[in-house]
Amino acid sequence: MQEPQSGPDRRMFLRATAATGAALTLGGLSTQSASAVAPGGFPDYTYVRTLLTPSQLKYNPTGEIIFPTVRGVYDKLASPLGRYYLYYAPHDAPGGICLAYGNSLEGPFTEYPANPIVSNKWDSHYSVSHVSSPHVLWKEDVKEFWLYFHGENTTTRLARSKDGIHFTYDKVVLNTSMMPAGTTETSYARVFRHDLPERGASYVMLFMTNNTTDHRDIGWGWSADARTWTFAQTPLVRHSDVGAINVGGPHLLTRNGSAYVVYNKDKTSGGDIMITEVGKDFSLRKHLGVFYDSRSSAPENGRAAAPSFGTDGGVPYMIYEAGERLKGAIAVARG
Structure with a gap:
């Protein structure tokens, strides 16, 4: 049997050979594989099901949803709506930060009846065309859920909550204005607990940045408290580094003492999720290729993006955008 070089056929080949105990020849070396893996030794994720489809949602102002973030809340709240909270949003105006809840990362998830939990107008704090791209961090030291979201695309904001539903603007x-001259967008931010002792930091922010060239890159920053930030003035991952028109939707993963950034690579149509090793101290730039190869069939239709990760019963999961941008759904893959 000839080994496919990439994509779903390769993943099926690796699983089949592992199941039968067949020896694989990779890079001229013969090895016995226990299971298929992605670059960096991460699980090789396989699509399971669609979790949220815009047409099935009560709050559906624009027919599209993006940027899922999943958080286990069963060990943080006394009486949660479900074991897991899934945050997402439409992007186009008016957007709106939304919540769904469920007892398994494979679903089903139930739409929170009072969505959006954060809208594009908030008292005296702001009035913008849209809010979107929710990322929620559990801030252990204060026992709060910290929500990072954008609106407009120039601005990333923070709100805080004790229950993960009702938020106070921060x-x-x-x-x-915090980035080099000519920067036009700083949005789609995710924040992670990650120590950078040489910078006096305990948190890292990854985000999408754009400028007058209209090619999007991955930016980053660091913070001691996840509120006040210092930002690198050059991209962490440039679109040109990986042969893309745009890169975005970054997420931080750690394994075996190193740190990795996974992100979507958008071409003229569609795109896969890529991975770059940045090292524990973010000094490395090792581009490892495709982390998740999107399928040509529905719901992905050649595009996967904005991954969020969780573990349920010891099984790793990835929840992500599946489908053409602003026309897709939220799906789950299992590792």
């Missing part, structure tokens, strides 16, 4: 944490 502040702007990032906008284009």
